[in-house]
Amino acid sequence: MTDRLVTHLETRLEAYLADLASLASIDSGSYDKPGVDAVQTWLGQRLAALGCTIQRLPHDRFGDTLIARIAGSGSGRVLLLGHADTVYPPGTGAARPLRQEGDRLLGPGTCDMKAGLLSGIYALEALLATGSTGFGHLTMLVVPDEEIGERHTIDLLRSEGAAHDIVLTLEAARENGDIVTARKAVAWYCISATGKAAHAGVEPEKGASATVALAHVIVGAAALNGVRPGVTLNIAPIEGGRAPNIVADSAQARVDLRAWTNADLQAAAAALRALLATSPVAGVTISMTLEPGSDCPAMERTAGVARLEHLAGVLAHELGFEVHGAATGGASDISFACQGGTPGLDGLGPVGGLDHSPDEYILRSSIVPRAALLARLIERGASA
Structure with a gap:
């Protein structure tokens, strides 16, 4: 590779590795406000040194949100998206410092997603160092709460996404090198059945079994898998009743519902509600509620996303490697940022x-080429 961005990044690889070791040593679990704030401070100082204006949005319970902005010479508006929180408890950073095994760099939060945050910084540094400032306005948004259901940054993700021309998320590439071009919409529901308790041996006829009713509902719900292409329902956990000799007066099941499009998710949810309209057991009532904070829109593969995917493939080829788009059922913050129609990768x-395991890793050999690809997408993605 002779690309000038690659050349610059190669000279900075050892510094990147030292920075990754520093970041991985900071415990930043989602509920560890001091740790998350320490990561945000570290990132903010590095971005400020590159000429970014820094904004910190404080929170009294969770870590602060970091927003860094810098202007280029072009007109395109690019949003880099990441998160500072991890899933690991205090003490993990000291117990498992960054180490190398072959091409793998292992450490807490390396893949999810401290290496990606560093790649954003080093890609910007490379662009500035080589005079490649064809972007118009670059924003790096780092939220503190991606790993948990208690979210307070969703409205910010939506508004920042809508204010930019493209969204580039700094999560790691897939293990096979794929980037992500589509994500399923997801919603979690709780189905509750309420019946009437009675002695199961003496007078069972006076009861109304919530567990039996729920069992019928579960079978019907499972049949909705594939009601539209890609629609899935997973039903777990299931709870009900108090003892074998009591007709169950209550039962609950949780449902994980996913679909490739928001319209299909809504249609599947409507079909599930219709299934509950008539109870299969007399005397039992059934209800369904959306679990707060559980729903996430789809990242749909729009024409704009397809354009970015094609550009990424062309740029990667120029850099000497191949990259392909992939669809996944997992949710991500990019889904909120792109909800208003902004395309993203x-x-x-x-x-x-x-991710989320003692063996979490990134490939050292991928750091430079992937950061170069990111830099090129920042430079050209919003105007292609």
Whole structure:
């Protein structure tokens, strides 16, 4: 590779690795406000040194949100998206410092997603160092609450996404090197059945079994899998009753519902509600509620996303490697940022895998080429 961005990034690889070791050593679980704030401070200082204006949005319970902005010479508006929180408890950083095994760099939060955050910084540094400032306005938004259901940054994700021309998410690329071009919509529901208790041996006829009613509902719900292409329902956990000799007066089941499009998710949810309209057991009432904070829109593969995917493939080829788009059922913050129609790509950090485990890793050999690809997308993605 002779690309000037690659050349610059190669000279900075050892510094990147030292920075990754520093970031991985900071415990930043979602509920560890001091740790998340420490990551945001570290990132903010580095971005300020590159000429970014820094905004911190404080929170009294969770970590602060970081927003860094810098202007280029072009007109396109680019949003880089990441999160500072991890899933690991305090002490993990000291117990498992960054280490290398072959091409793998292992450490807490390396893949999800401290390496990606670093790639955003180093890509910007490379653009500035080589005079490649064809972007118009670049924003890097780092939220503190991606790993949990208690969200307070969703409205910000939506508004920042709508204010930009493209969204580039710094999560790691898939283990096979794919970037992500589509994500399913998801919603969690709780189905509750309320019946009437009675002695199961003496007078069972006076009861109305919530568990039996729920069992019928579960079978019907499972049949909705594939009601539209890609629609899935997973039903778990299931709870009900108090004892074998009591006709169950209550039962609950949780449902994970996913679909490739928002319209299909709504249609599947409507079909599920219709299934509950008539109770299969006399005397039992059934209800369904959406679990607060559980729903996430789809990242749909629009024409704009397809354009970005094609550009990423062309740019990667110019840099000496191949990249392909992939669809996944997992949710991500890019879905909120792109909800208003802004196109985006996910998985633009280094190649990695085994998130949330002691073996979480990124590939050292992927750091430079993937950061170069990210830099090129920042420069050209909003105007292509």
